[in-house]
Amino acid sequence: MKAAVVPRIGGKWEVKEIQSPEPSANQVLIKIHASGLCYTDVHITEGRLPIPIEFPRTLGHEPAGEIVAVGEGVISRKVGDKVGVPWVQASCGRCEWCLRGKPMFCAQQIGTGIGIQGSHAEYMVAYADATMLLPDGLAYEQAAPVFCAGYTVWSGLRWANPKPHERIAVVGIGGLGHLALQYSKAAGFDTIAITHSKDKEELAHKLGADVVVSDGQGLRGAGGADVILATSNSYKAAADTLRGLRPDGRLMFIGGSDEPFTIPSPGEFLANRHQIIGSSQNGREYLYEALDYVAKGKVKVMAETFPLDDIADAYEKVANGKVRFRAVINA
Helix, strand or coil, X not given: CEEEEECCCCCCCEEEECCCCCCCCCEEEEEEEEEEECHHHXXXXXXXXCCCCCCCECCXXXXXXXXXXXXXXXXXXXXXXXXXXXXXXXXXXXXXXXXXXXXXXXXXXXXXXXXXXXXXXXXXXEEXXXXXXXXXXXXXXXXXXXXXXXXXXHHHXXXXXXXXXXXEEEECCCCCHHHHHHXXXXXXXXXXXXXXXXXXXXXXXXXXXCEEECCHHHHHHCCCEEEEEECCCCHHXXXXXXXXXXXXXXXXXXXXXXXXXXXXXXXXXXXXXXXXXXXXXXXXXXXXXXXXXXXXXXCCXXXXXEEHHHHHHHHHHHHCCCCCCEEEEEC
């Protein structure tokens, strides 16, 4: 089969013919129809994740496809099922976090594209219990980015636990942010977009923003927000939005950055009882909900598609911020 292989940290992506995998016990074999190329793939390639990763490796953790074979012991999935696979596939099952039902904190977790080969290939194996059935009628190209980007965004919003009549702001209208605006509006919240890009203002309104402002001061002038979803890779921009965070407000970090984060006004931060919360992918129910919104047409992934043979070019576009807004590989 064809697969994109990263030979080493910092190496150039190459499409090669490699042996097709076979599912072991409790695993399934998936024919990949769409595989989202996430900026985390860039972090992995550049060696910027604080976890050991063996190379050469096939990356990809936003897969959507069809099960074509099942391994011994699989009873919950069958050939022909349309599925996707999130980041965390399996865990040790024995540590405190696994016993608490929080496998995302397990130090021995098996991550898609990390502990097991990823989805930038014609086929991949996955643990059957990790797979999620796709809603009827949901296109593979729409489903794939939900397994990281959509899941992450919706998890962050849900974990912020917004109350009725609270206001949601999104900073960074990119690969995550364009989804965050839509999820917030679909859930019924007043939604504010924060962007310095004038060319994104009209689009932000179309995606669900009731108000568009350029910075934290503009957010404060618009009445502020109770929850801010920081989706950009700029912590400086996120820190600036604290000026518009209402009392008891929550700043949710759901986009990664190497920048230090500095609270601009610690006294105001304390007096207003602000919270800063990190969030990635949380409960499985949030993945179900994230997919359901897309399947019902309330959220639409904006993506550029590329054939597997052109994945090196797609990677360069993602790495250089030239994709608007997600990249999807058709295997």
